Amino acid sequence: xxxxxxxxxxxxxxxxxxxxxxxxxxxxxxxxxxxxxxxxxxxxxxxxxxxxxxxxxxxxxxxxxxxxxxxxxxxxxxxxxxxxxxxxxxxxxxxxxxxxxxxxxxx
Numbered sequence: 001x002x003x004x005x006x007x008x009x010x011x012x013x014x015x016x017x018x019x020x021x022x023x024x025x026x027x028x029x030x031x032x033x034x035x036x037x038x039x040x041x042x043x044x045x046x047x048x049x050x051x052x053x054x055x056x057x058x059x060x061x062x063x064x065x066x067x068x069x070x071x072x073x074x075x076x077x078x079x080x081x082x083x084x085x086x087x088x089x090x091x092x093x094x095x096x097x098x099x100x101x102x103x104x105x106x107x
Contacts, residue, residue: 002089005050013054025059035064039094041083049090066094 005013017025027033037052039045052064066087070080080098087094 002050002053002086002091005054009047009050010054013051022059025055025061028055028061029059032062034062037064037066039066039068039083039087041068041079041086046086049086049092052092053090064092066090066092068094068096070096070098 035052037045037048039049049064049066052061055061056063068083068087070076084096087096
């Protein structure tokens with residue numbers, strides 16, 4: 001599992017929730033709202049995953065599902081291995097899809 005979320009990031013999450021109110025995550029928990037997170041491996045989607053981990057631990061929302069799609073346009077095997085390790089460390093269910101790239105010859 002992901003190590004504990006750093007206090008500095010938790011404070012940012014709490015600040016954001018205080019601005020929008022905690023009713024929304026409470027509503028999500030009560031309604032058993034399901035979430036699918038498109039994960040790209042970038043900073044934005046990584047912090048989003050941590051935010052949902054925080055929401056799950058604090059407000060007991062449903063466990064989100066993560067989805068990663070490799071377009072196969074370029075070879076990023078090492079990076080994808082690290083992405084997969086991060087996704088697995090969340091403990092969230094996930095789909096890790098690798099699309100096969102086809103080369104076309106142009107005359």
